[in-house]
Each structure stands twice: as structure tokens, then as C-alpha cells.
Amino acid sequence: MNRLRTILLFFGIGIPSLLSAQDFYTQEQRDKWMAKAETNKPKLTEQEKKPVQLVKLEADDKAFQGWKATPAGSVDQLYQQAFKKQSGVVIDFGEHLTGYYTFTMKESANVLDGPLRFKMTFAEVPGELATPFDPYTGGLTRAWLQDEIITVMELPATITIPRRMAFRYLKIDLLAGSGNFDFKITDMSFKAVTAVTNVPVQLAANTDPMIKKVDAVGQATLKECMQTVYEDGPKRDRRLWIGDLYLESLANNYSFKDHELTKRCLYLIAGLSRTDGYLNANAFENPKPHAQAGAPFLFEYSLLFNAALKEYFIATKDSEFVLDLWPVAKRQMDNISKHLDDNGLFNVNAAQKDGWWIFVDWRDGLDKQASLQGIMIFTMKETLTLAKLLGKDKEVSQLNGLIDKMTKAAKTRLYDKKTGLFVSGASKQVSYASQAWMIMSGVASKAEAQKAMKAIAGYDNVVKPGTPYLYHYYIEALIKCGLTQEAKASVIDYWGGMVNKGADTFWEAYDPDNDKLSPYNFFPINSYCHAWSCTPVYFIRKHPEIFQGP
């Protein structure tokens, strides 16, 4: 399409505006999808939460990011004493919460004769409170950091901060106040919100104890991210992304089973697709649902939409809905052959030059060729499976040939028989990402897959996953090739590692060897409750037999 445009423009031939403006789906169709998205918008459940204790931040080399929060008294202690001397207090709500904070202030000595200025910092982890935000060095807007400056003009006052917060810890600093009086802070409460309404069935009693903990933290993560859309993170970016939607809906299919939210989100993504029918990678809900205009096309996410749709069908058998969106799934496949070389190998550079965003993982230096080759094959297979279930396989029969060709190309060009490892790019880079996707896609036979997964564990110069997002596919690949005990061990090692480091919810980025890893160059801006990290809930509940026993 872009090449065509270039050629036409080169010859001075304008592209008729009708052509470029033509809507692949029609406005009428979109309106219907958007109306259904609205119909399926959940009414959030609200729960009033109270703080559980005061804590003190202590530097500790052994603690996550070097900081731990230790008990420092009861909340009543805060309420009953004048506040000034308590400025800097840290309040612990005992769990990760998403919603709205309310507190009351009243005078304790004399009469307020001037306003009060506060900084209220809401944090998901202790290190976020212990690290000064300014001067800010992060790569995303500093405004995501949850410190609000508020002026209180009169007392008593009951104040609700209008911004929705995601946090466990709250630090209150009095920035300014007259010297002639003091006051008390009291009656703190938090209106916690989530779209979750169901309670998952309990795990078998003989489930591994650490697996039980991982499951609980995974559920908390998923619950916090399930709002009026599947958010990527309730602190940041509070946005629907296809990649997170896919993993969250997998976990939800096997736990809360609040399926309306999945339906809503898939409708939103479809309704907000580009005019050419390809999907925008994310969506915003307010003030009315809209895609991020001008954002790059995230190729692999558009493909994973199909996998999410297939899994939704398997979980619900809701063929009416899935048939409604089948044309969207079918359309995404039209991109597969756009940047293949003659042998059927995906050309990452060409795609990127075309403005496509290739993601795979937050990890500097990761070569993405093999991963994309795998993702493309995997999603073609998922699409075919869905097509068969819907009786639509003839509509996408061309995928069979593409799968064969691309599998052959991968086997020939991306597999190092000597080491038994899949490699990527000109440098023949070895990464967890490449192994995972070559296995997920079925390029690797079961034997090759097991060999690769065992070899990589002892391989020195390997690019490890930077996020639980990629770790998910790594675990899925282990299970797929029958390395179930390795899968269990990895879940315990990786997600259990977060649990051991005090995680209340699972983190956006986690490298066991680097607590301060941040995709944004400043760890406090990381999301510490992130959708794509919740998937042990899915593994554990889909394959309970793997996760039993100590």
C-alpha cells in the first residue's frame, strides 16, 4: 500500500481521496461494534478500605530496590496526635488498591489562620517513596508519578482527591502551614474499584504452597487491572493494549470468568481500528473511546487479537459474538506477507522502515527477527483453528501455504543445529524470546524444543527476558514442549521471586538480577501492578496437575 503510494506519487498521480478514505468495515458496522462495547461496559464494584498500619521506610540491601517498610505504629496513633510532628508519615493500606482516597482534617490546637499545603505521594512499592522524583530523569511523563500537591483553605475539611490512584503506601508531607496551630488527620478511607464480580474456585489443597501465593498475587494483579477496560496498569498507562488484553483475558477465562469485559474490549479494538481495517494497538476510553492517532502500527499486537478472539470462543462458545468480529481477525492476516523475503523470512528492518513497531519485550539489544517469525506463524495457526471452529476455514485457506513456507524458512535460517538453539538476526543472537516463539509457533519439534530450552539455561551469552510479558510466552513454550517441571520451577523462580521480594501485585518489569530495571530509565515510574504479569493465574488453573505437590 505504502509502496504503491510512493510509486503513484513519483509519477505525479494523486491517490483519489475516496480510495484512501474508504472504510474497510463501514461506519455503520463500527457504530454497531461501539454500541455493543458500551452495552458490555461493566459497572464497577466499590469497596471501602481502611489503612491498616503506619510503616517506616528503612534502607536494606536485601530488600527489593534497597527499601523495606517496617511496622511503625497503629493508624489510631496518627489520628490521635497532632499532625505537624508526624509530617512525612507513611500509611500502609495493606494491599494494592485502585480508586479514590478520602480523608478528614480537623483542628487540634487553636484555630487555623492560614491555608495548609500538602504533598500526598501514593506508591505501589516502598522504593517509590524513598526515591526523590525530581530532578526527573525518566522517559515517560513525570505526571504519571502519583504525588499531588493540595492546598487546604479551611478546617475541618473532608477531602477526596479526584485523581484515581493505584497504591499500597501513602506518604503525607506537610509543605507549609502557619505556626500558630496544629491539626489532626483522621478518617482515612479508600474507595477501591474493580470490574471483578466473581470469585475463582479454590486451588486444590495439594497445590505447591509458593504456587498458591503466586496465584493469589496474580489474581490481585488481574483484579486491579480489570476496570472499565483491561488496563495495562492501574497506575500507568491505564490503557487498553491488545497484548495485555490477550494475556488478561487468558487469565480471566480461567479465574474470574467476567467475560463481558473481554467482549467490551474486543469490540472497542475492532470499532477503533484504522480505516484500512488493521488494528490500532491500544485504545483510550475517555472522553469518548478513541485510538491514539499518529501512534505507530504495532504489528504483532494486531495479530494477537486473533489469538484472544480464539481463546474467548473456547471459553464461552459465544459464536454470535465471535462471528461478528471474524472479519476483523481475517483482515489482520492480510499483513502477513507484506514484509517477507522470497524465502518466507520476515524482514524486521523493512517493516520498521514502513513505520511498524516491533515490540516483543522491553529489553535493550534484543534481536526480534526470530520472535516475529514465530509470532506470525503462531497467530496464523490460532486464526486457522478459530476459522475451523466457526466453519470459516475456506476464507483463510491461504494461511496453510504461508505457515509451511515460513516454518521452512525459520527452520533453515533461524536454527543452529550444532547448538540446538534458535538464533536471530545477522549476529545470530540467542535469546529466550527466540526460543519461546519458535516453540510457540510449532517451528521446533517437541524434541528440538526440549533441547533448545535445556541448552539455553546453560548458555552464557543469552538475552534474557526483561518483562513478565515475555516470561509468559517462555512458560507457555515450556509447557507446550512438555517441560512441565521446568515450567513450574520457572514460575516459582520468577513470579515466586517477586513474591519473596514482597510483591502485592506483579510488576511490569522484573529482572531477578536488577531490581531497578526500568524500560523508562527511572524505576519509580514503572508500573508495579501490570496486567501482562498476571498470567500464572492462567497456567496454574489451566494445568493444575503441573503445579501440585511441594
Add this chain to the structure above:
Amino acid sequence: MNRLRTILLFFGIGIPSLLSAQDFYTQEQRDKWMAKAETNKPKLTEQEKKPVQLVKLEADDKAFQGWKATPAGSVDQLYQQAFKKQSGVVIDFGEHLTGYYTFTMKESANVLDGPLRFKMTFAEVPGELATPFDPYTGGLTRAWLQDEIITVMELPATITIPRRMAFRYLKIDLLAGSGNFDFKITDMSFKAVTAVTNVPVQLAANTDPMIKKVDAVGQATLKECMQTVYEDGPKRDRRLWIGDLYLESLANNYSFKDHELTKRCLYLIAGLSRTDGYLNANAFENPKPHAQAGAPFLFEYSLLFNAALKEYFIATKDSEFVLDLWPVAKRQMDNISKHLDDNGLFNVNAAQKDGWWIFVDWRDGLDKQASLQGIMIFTMKETLTLAKLLGKDKEVSQLNGLIDKMTKAAKTRLYDKKTGLFVSGASKQVSYASQAWMIMSGVASKAEAQKAMKAIAGYDNVVKPGTPYLYHYYIEALIKCGLTQEAKASVIDYWGGMVNKGADTFWEAYDPDNDKLSPYNFFPINSYCHAWSCTPVYFIRKHPEIFQGP
């Protein structure tokens, strides 16, 4: 009373709690006054104001406080261009306003993908914007400074800052925002509020041109301070003080004539008086009217209540109201003899030791003995005048003897016949304050008064006024002793000086030789629209003949 308490305690005799708790006026009486205060609460008039231009702050040695605001484009220019490059813009609303700011934000490029963090600084004068607030060195709470940090989560958004602001200039700084998009700020408006409903009669056409300007700025000052009480300043402290109430009601009596507000405020002060019947110096309205518990007793303000009541009666002839509060006025006189020496000279030190606050003026080093002697005599005379008008003179007949005794003491001990100047304290300090109050009180004969006022102008080691509050009494004294041309010249020199320096409203503190004079050690915290500075409106309209001609 306090001496009695000491004696009783010395002998181990407890004061019955009934005695100390006894209410001088009865709760029933207070409730009636408070109900009437509520009945007379004005409904504020609201007016929608729009910004008039953009301005640039420029350092200029000749400008007030070294900063001037020069035109820098139209508001449309701000509205039509993307904001990011305009961060730091200063918007000029063209006049001093008190109320609520609203603006709209919308996207101009791509889609907002993260929150925005702004600092919005509202300033009465340019220097306030050009001076960093932090690290803060002022003596009042920094929270009075009108910089609000706000986070905007979504666009478009129409935002009203809930805090009431008093300002002319608004500076908008974008503190944080994602790099991928831009936005526009548009539709700024300001809901300006005041209790004023009437329009004063125009000054005679032959009024001095500068006097016309001073009158206009004085009216603006008074209008801004007239809210649901007479505030001392709409930026700070937004509070009813007896001293400001007196001067504001004087000006109002001769201009807007919105008398209900005076009635309300006098009722509030009476209803919130101390149990012993003496007046608290100030009152807060919210959440329900209350005095500042624990604040020191401001002796002279309690006395000036009587002067305000008398002037109100003269302006309105509302004898029912004034008789209602007559017992309060009468009670204030009971303090007169508490700290007099045997000769009838007021002992400032003794009063201060007793916890009394003696104010007179914001001016370090001012000796207050002579001023207080004068204020006491002046307010006794005002009280007697009121008593006669009400037919109540027998109830305060003891004041005649006190006035004679204290006048004699003043004449003997506070007058330097050689220089013709009144002096104060052990150091025999010469100040404008002492001259003004010795004249206001009638201690000085007309001839002595004229001599003193002429002498002081050429006197070297003199303590000058620090505020328009004291300047008011200085002008009043000049007029009283017939130095009307000097009065006019002083109004032109002092208030006209502020006009020449760009005042939209008159300032809390003004020293022609020191633009940065601050009672609080940091000039941006000063109030630049201050009630007690509005009184040229009173002089000019009470004595129009003085202020005519160029």
C-alpha cells in the same frame, strides 16, 4: 480580673468555674446576634471576566519591585497555538479580580497518552511572578502563595480551580507532559465575585486628575475586599479584622453604601466576643463563624469597634441596630483603666505582659506608647458621641474624667514643647504614628497639631508609617487640624505614588523608599489588595472641597 485571679490562687482559693465560664452577654443574646449576622450575609454578585492580553515580565530598575509587565500578544495567539512552546506564558486579566478560574484544554496533535502536570501561579503584581517562592523565607505560611499544582488526566477537559484566587496576572508552567503530542489551552474565564451592588456617585469634574485615579483604585480595592465579610485582603488573610472593618466601612459609607455588610460584620464580631465581653480582633466565617481561639487580645481593635459603630449610625441612623450592640461598645470601655499609671499614662509594657497585642502599624522599632494613649482617648470620645446620639451618655459618664486625666498625662509627658513634637517611650521617639494619634485624640490643640505636622516633615530621625493603615490616620489628622492642602498633597504623594507604580488596587504595605518592604520578610507574600488601604475613597468623598483643582 487577672489580678483578682492571681490573688485568689495565691491564697489557694479556687475560682468557681461558674464565675470564669459566665457569659457577659448570655448565649441567647449571642444567638440572636449571630442569626442577624446570617440574615445580613450578602449574596455575592458574579461577573464573567476574560483575559485581555499576554504580557512579558521584564526586569526594570524603575518599575515597582524591579519588574514590569509589557504587552506580548493577544490571547487568541495563546489559544490558537500549541501550548508546549508557550509554557511559562503570562496572561493579563487587565484588572485585579477575586474569584474562580476556569479554562479548557484540548488536543492539537495526536492523542494525549499520559497526564499533564501544571503549575498555575496567580499574582497580584508582576514582581510576585518573577520571584521564586522556594526556598521560602517568609514569616507567614507559604500556602498563601497562589501557585497550584494540578494534574490533568484526560483531554479535552474544562477545569475550574476550586481555590478562590485574587490576582491580575496568571502564569502557566507545564511541568510535565508526554513528548508525543501537544495541546491547546483555550476559553479562559474568571468568575469574579464581590458583595458590592451599588455604584458610587461620580466625583466632581474639577476633582484633581490624580485624585480621580486614586479614588478609582481605592474603589477597586474596597470592592475586592467586600465579600461575605469585609476581608482584610482577598489574597491573604481573607479574614474579618476589626481594624480593617472600621476603615472599610468608613469608605463604604461614602461610596457604595452597601450597609448590610457592615451590619453583618459588626454582629459577627459581637456574637463571637470573648466570654468576658471583650472583642476578639478577627473572625473566620467557615465552616461556621468562629473567632481565632488562643489569639492574643488586640486591645486597640476592640476600642475601634466603637468608632465603627458610631460612624455606621451617622451613615444610616439605624438606631435599632446600634442600640442592639450598644452594650458591647460600653463593655470595651471597661478596659481603658486597666493599665494606666497613677498619672493616667498607658503602660504598654504592662499590657503586653498581660498578653495584650499592641499593633498601631507594621514598622519595626515603632514605640507605641503615645499612639495608644491617643487611640484610647479618641475611642472614648467616639463612644461618648455615640452615647449622646443614643441618649445613653449617663451609662458612660465615667469616660469624661478618664479623657481629662489621660489628656493631661499625654500633654505633660508626651509633648516636647521645644520641638513642638509628640514623643513616645523612654527614648522619646518621634514618629508619624504618635503625631497622628495625639491629633486624632484632640490632645493637641489645632495650633499644636499644625506645628507638629509641619515640624515632622523636616525632622530627620523620624519613624515613618509602614502601611496605608497608619497613613490613613495621618491624613485624617492633617484634615482634622486644618492642613487640608497637606492632606491632599500626601494622598497624591502616597496613594498616587502607588498609582504611578502601577497599582490596580492599594497595597497592604507601602514605603515609597522600599518597594520590597514586607511585614513578613518576603514581599511576594504581601497582600497587594488590602482593605485598610482603600480609604482615600472616604477622604475624597467626605471632603470633596479639599481634593478639587489640579
